[in-house]
Amino acid sequence: MRLFSWWIRRALGAAATLVGVSILVFLALRAMPGGFAETILGPFASEEQQRELAQRYGLDDSALAQYWLWLQAALGGDFGTSMISQEPVADELSSRLPVTGQLAVMAVLAAVFIGVPLGVLTAVRARADGGGTVGRLLSGLGVSLPEFVLGSIVVFLFSRYALGLSVGGYVPFGDDPAANLRAMILPAAVLSVFAISATARTTRDAVLNVLVEPYVTAAVARGESPAFIIRHHILRNAAAPVVVLITTITAYLLGGAIIVEYLFNLPGIGSYVVQAVGRRDYAVVQAGVLLAAAVFIVLNVVADLLVGLIDPRLGVTATGRQT
Template sequence: MRLIGWWARRVASAAATLTLVSILIFAASRLMPGGFAEVVLGPFATPEQQAEVSARYGLDRGVVEQYGLWLAAVLRGDLGTSMISGEPVTVEFLLRMPVTVELTLLGVAAAAVIGVPLGIVTAVRAGGRGGAAGRLAGGIGVSVPEFVLGSLVVFVFSRFALGLTIGGYRPLDEDVGANLRSIVLPAAVLAFFAVAVTARTTRDAVMGVLVEPYITAAVARGDSPFTIVVRHVLRNAAMPVLVVLTTITAYLLGGAVIVEYLFNLPGVGSYVVAAVGRRDYAVVQAGVLLAAAVFVVLNMLVDAATGVLDPRLGSAGEAR
């Protein structure tokens, strides 16, 4: 019963969060200067022409009524229809989702494969050169904005023939080699930040575990450093790392906009950015709501996994 109550509270909290997000994005899209009719028809359209376009897409109705109709459609699984292409938004997203998912998977894989070991080494060798180098790399990775690094990469690889392409994305099922050549650079730009954040989080978590009494006892027993790290450190430091990897996954799925735009990738992020400029309300609202839903769901799964990894936290959560 406690588990059912916990899930009920989490689901209710998630529903309230997504409802608030839907209200905010709906209001923000309508408050943008220049409506859909003005953008589509241009500055020389007559008021009669603008009114006709608004009536055609239901934009002449009250804002509350528009929101209610849109929310009811979303609850039925209908994200709406693009006012530009006339295609269902769900279909448009599904066509572009493989690009965003591929970028995200490569970024998260790099964070796990590079960031976690780097954080462990930095923590274990905190007093040596390895620790200083790891802290410096982490600081640079967190500090450099994606658009700065991405712009630099685009300039260098556009100016010099280095074997990797800028733009010209090819799906993985069409040409594996061309796909990798076009996706490696944007994935590396995304992974730069992800690796740095993961390394710093892993370092802090591991250093927090290394001062525990059971680590001192393991050292006194004569256990090797490798055994101590594998048996005692990794599991106890796993929860913060799991949380940050999940957060990075949600961030990359919903926040790869800049990288997709810079590298001209036909992903969901670049599609939503283009929709903002065209005032394609249905696409913008669905894109933001989908990103929020992914973030909320992944956080719920992390909370559940945390209780499995450390039953003490699960018991504390149930008590609260």
């Protein structure tokens, strides 16, 4: 019963959050200087031309009427039609989702398989002479290095010199897997630097907190090997904050790959939504922001459930509360 109540509260909270996000993005778009008619027709268009274009797309209605019509359609799965391409927004986003999704998945896998071991290593060697110093420096540099700086350097080097990987020229994975990976490795590597660094830093702090626990001291006193202690005593007890971070990073990567997509000319959701903002393509921006918010909410729920499986003391199944 407690778990059912938690699901009800979480569903109501998610619905309220999505409605709030939709209102904010709707109002923010219409508060920007230069509407759709002015942007498309240019500054020298007559008032009659602007009025005619606004009437064609229903932009002459009140903001409340426009929002209500859009919300009703969105609840039915219809996110409108792009005012630029005249294509359904849902189709446009679904065709670009595999690009952004693949980019995020590759970056998250790098964070898990590089960041977690690096964090464990720096924590275990924290008390050694100079141990973990290189790892701490690299993680600090990775967190503070802007993506556009690193991405620009990578684009220059691999465009100037023949280093075996291509910049741009995206090919769907189903058409040519090898060409797809050649085009996606570089942007995924640039995007993963922050994810790896943040994961390594969080893992290090979590492991250091676990190392001082009595059961770790008891395991050392029993003569258990360091590898056994790490696998059976440290990783699981330090996993909760790392899991939360990785799910949060996944949501961030799905919505924050804009710079990388622009630099490497990838037809992803991020670059598509940014272009729509410049063109005042309202339906595209509203649907894109709503999709990002929904992904973030879903991944937060997944994080709660995973934390509950890892440590039932922290899980919603044990307490009936959100952690």
